[in-house]
Amino acid sequence: MKRVRFWGTRGSLPVALTATDVRAKVANAVRGASGRTFASDDEVNRYLDGLEFHAAATYGGHTSCVELETGSGEYVLCDLGSGVRPFGQAALARHGIGSPQTYHVFLSHLHWDHIMGLPFFMPAYFKGNTVRIYGGHPNLEAALRRQQEKPSFPVEMSIMGAALSFTRLETDVDHQVAGMTVRLLLQRHAGDSYGYRFSSGGRTVVYTTDSEHRLDDPQETARFVELFRDADLVIFDAMYSLADAISVKADWGHSSNIVAVDLCHLAHVRHLCLFHHEPVYDDATIDRVLAETRRYEEISRTGAPLQVSAAYDGMEIDW
Amino acid sequence: MPAAAVGECRVEMSSLRLADVMVVAPVGRVDHATAGPFERALEPSLAPSVSPGALLLDLSRVDYISSVGLRVVMTAAKQLRSRQARIAAAGLQPLVREIFEIARFNHVVELFPTMREALQALSAPALAAFDATAGTGAA
Numbered sequence: 500m501k502r503v504r505f506w507g508t509r510g511s512l513p514v515a516l517t518a519t520d521v522r523a524k525v526a527n528a529v530r531g532a533s534g535r536t537f538a539s540d541d542e543v544n545r546y547l548d549g550l551e552f553h554a555a556a557t558y559g560g561h562t563s564c565v566e567l568e569t570g571s572g573e574y575v576l577c578d579l580g581s582g583v584r585p586f587g588q589a590a591l592a593r594h595g596i597g598s599p600q601t602y603h604v605f606l607s608h609l610h611w612d613h614i615m616g617l618p619f620f621m622p623a624y625f626k627g628n629t630v631r632i633y634g635g636h637p638n639l640e641a642a643l644r645r646q647q648e649k650p651s652f653p654v655e656m657s658i659m660g661a662a663l664s665f666t667r668l669e670t671d672v673d674h675q676v677a678g679m680t681v682r683l684l685l686q687r688h689a690g691d692s693y694g695y696r697f698s699s700g701g702r703t704v705v706y707t708t709d710s711e712h713r714l715d716d717p718q719e720t721a722r723f724v725e726l727f728r729d730a731d732l733v734i735f736d737a738m739y740s741l742a743d744a745i746s747v748k749a750d751w752g753h754s755s756n757i758v759a760v761d762l763c764h765l766a767h768v769r770h771l772c773l774f775h776h777e778p779v780y781d782d783a784t785i786d787r788v789l790a791e792t793r794r795y796e797e798i799s800r801t802g803a804p805l806q807v808s809a810a811y812d813g814m815e816i817d818w
Numbered sequence: 819m820p821a822a823a824v825g826e827c828r829v830e831m832s833s834l835r836l837a838d839v840m841v842v843a844p845v846g847r848v849d850h851a852t853a854g855p856f857e858r859a860l861e862p863s864l865a866p867s868v869s870p871g872a873l874l875l876d877l878s879r880v881d882y883i884s885s886v887g888l889r890v891v892m893t894a895a896k897q898l899r900s901r902q903a904r905i906a907a908a909g910l911q912p913l914v915r916e917i918f919e920i921a922r923f924n925h926v927v928e929l930f931p932t933m934r935e936a937l938q939a940l941s942a943p944a945l946a947a948f949d950a951t952a953g954t955g956a957a
Contacts, residue, residue: 720886
């Protein structure tokens, strides 16, 4: 495992900055630059680097799609949210259409925000490519075909020229895919979802999204601690505050930053990445959630420090 | 109600009734190791037969509470609200107050700097009872 690259990090629904949002960021940056001069692009970038993330950038708005760069020469993705569209374009730009590629895709579940990008995944339309889709659900293929049927979409999946395959993976056993050891865990979410533990070359990444943690079931906690055990990186659905997740939004199938830190501490995880951001949160709100999560990690720490970050579209985490 | 100790979990908790307010005072860390016993120790104070007008958590001697501990507080809040009763906490240490705010539990539980201020807001009879017993160490 060499690198994780985030192509979509938003929960439930794609979002986009409005003209007003962008103008407010620009105005803020211009005000901050008042009286300064910039002799080079490097100086401009140093100035921008000194601003808070939300002031100079954005977390983005594509729904879930995460690339695991394994060094195997084959692509590995988690989920097919709207973020898979720019991923597909980047892959085509890199290889062209005359160089067949293999794409392994692990689906957390079949809700729309996690599959909506497939009809716009251009490599799937080119003969010679191979797209292997894995998941824990028995109806993987039917769910994906259905979203491209009329009247929902004008191009049916049968038009796709790539060799498509759909493989149901058992939970709680090791699978060997693309040079990785892969393990699935059933998660609490409407219609079920699955968390993944990927291990390769002595590195471990956990992808766990759309998963609610009830907190009153020690056996459930133990199963997640085992999934996370000693992981280098855990990508975790921290969509809500703890208070919301266990009250007004109980049974909505999501979790919180507080539970993320507690589970990662119990499992001795090295790096927690907050993911599946609430679509109503603006960039400043996600910045605040990140700062609060880092503070909670500091308060609750009893062992080694846990690095905490918040995923954004385009973010890369190298080992 | 006499003070009760729950020694098995390293969280001790005393409880006291002041007029229509139940006051419970846990001690120590409330985390994955101690949340279960904390919940069981809290149950008698939430029983329908006790039926308090409010539950007041004296958190002055709690130095940490994790997500599972906060779940116990949320469960208590839901039970009390279903009976039109209130839940409040007083005397939070700064770190515990931070945790409540990060978890947004300051929107779930009414927070007060001191027991007296909490009782002042919750119940005049309970405040009178508190003032009458102040200095006796009963709470």
